Amino acid sequence: MTGWHAPDDLITRYTDGGLPEPDAWSLEKHLEGCAACAARTSRAARTGTAGAGGGGVGGAVGVGGVR
Numbered sequence: 001m002t003g004w005h006a007p008d009d010l011i012t013r014y015t016d017g018g019l020p021e022p023d024a025w026s027l028e029k030h031l032e033g034c035a036a037c038a039a040r041t042s043r044a045a046r047t048g049t050a051g052a053g054g055g056g057v058g059g060a061v062g063v064g065g066v067r
């Protein structure tokens, strides 16, 4: 089980409180051993989004249809 990291939408739902408990527990367990995801989660809790603002997940959300 190496190489898995929590996707942004999972972290966002977790910080929103919209994640079912079993999923939240799994995420918390991962956060205990993964500083990278823990940092992203704490940032998401502050800003309301897990993304760093660089648009790395572009297209999945479809913000407003700019084109």
Ligand SMILES: [Zn+2]
Pocket (backbone or CB within 6 Å): 004, 005, 006, 030, 034, 036, 037, 038
């Ligand atoms: Zn991770």
